[in-house]
Amino acid sequence: MRILALQGSPRPNGNTQAVLDIVLASAKQAGAETETIQLIDLKNLKGCMECLACDKNLYEPACAVDDDMQAILEKAIKADVIVWATPVFCWSPSWLLKMAMDRFYCMFKFDENGDYKCLLAGRKMAAVISAGGGENDGADSIQETCRRMAQFAEAQWLGALIAGKVTDPDSIRADTALVERARAFGRQLAAQGTV
Numbered sequence: 001m002r003i004l005a006l007q008g009s010p011r012p013n014g015n016t017q018a019v020l021d022i023v024l025a026s027a028k029q030a031g032a033e034t035e036t037i038q039l040i041d042l043k044n045l046k047g048c049m050e051c052l053a054c055d056k057n058l059y060e061p062a063c064a065v066d067d068d069m070q071a072i073l074e075k076a077i078k079a080d081v082i083v084w085a086t087p088v089f090c091w092s093p094s095w096l097l098k099m100a101m102d103r104f105y106c107m108f109k110f111d112e113n114g115d116y117k118c119l120l121a122g123r124k125m126a127a128v129i130s131a132g133g134g135e136n137d138g139a140d141s142i143q144e145t146c147r148r149m150a151q152f153a154e155a156q157w158l159g160a161l162i163a164g165k166v167t168d169p170d171s172i173r174a175d176t177a178l179v180e181r182a183r184a185f186g187r188q189l190a191a192q193g194t195v
Helices: 015-029 069-078 095-107 135-152 169-174 176-192
Strands: 002-007 033-038 081-087 108-110 116-118 124-130 156-163
Touching (some): 002 015, 015 033, 015 081, 015 124, 015 169, 015 176, 069 095, 081 095, 081 135, 095 108, 095 135, 124 135, 124 176, 135 156, 156 176
Parallel strands (some): 002 033, 002 081
Antiparallel strands (some): 108 116
């Protein structure tokens, strides 16, 4: 069982990664294979151009934008679970995660009647969200965005772990209640993640 986490924080060792590390370590301990893509480390990342070239191929992503996202799209197709990981940026996902999510448009294949299929159908999706504010200060809207992405992708939504009012990675690791919630979420991903 493979879990692919797309980590959208521009701080690769910040709060989002601290929470994600706990979640994925627990999932790995429960038997899952995990991989984290630090989107900030991509040397060549471009946004969706909405050129619709991807609609010409019904069986592959076929994104016409030639950048580092190509390999990530292929990994996503092979994953059992995709985890969207992000801090709250102005009531939204980080710009890095938003760019990556936009690029997943090529997974949706539309016909002339407006019907579609998704190359991710049957997969599972979840989110890990860190916030300096409370759970209803933007993390809730990100959770809804990720849930709707899963719904449209015909993927099963496994829920979101929201770490609210976090200040720094050390305090996250010292928060026993948060650590236990993150571990439980990781075990849940591993248990429900098989396609």
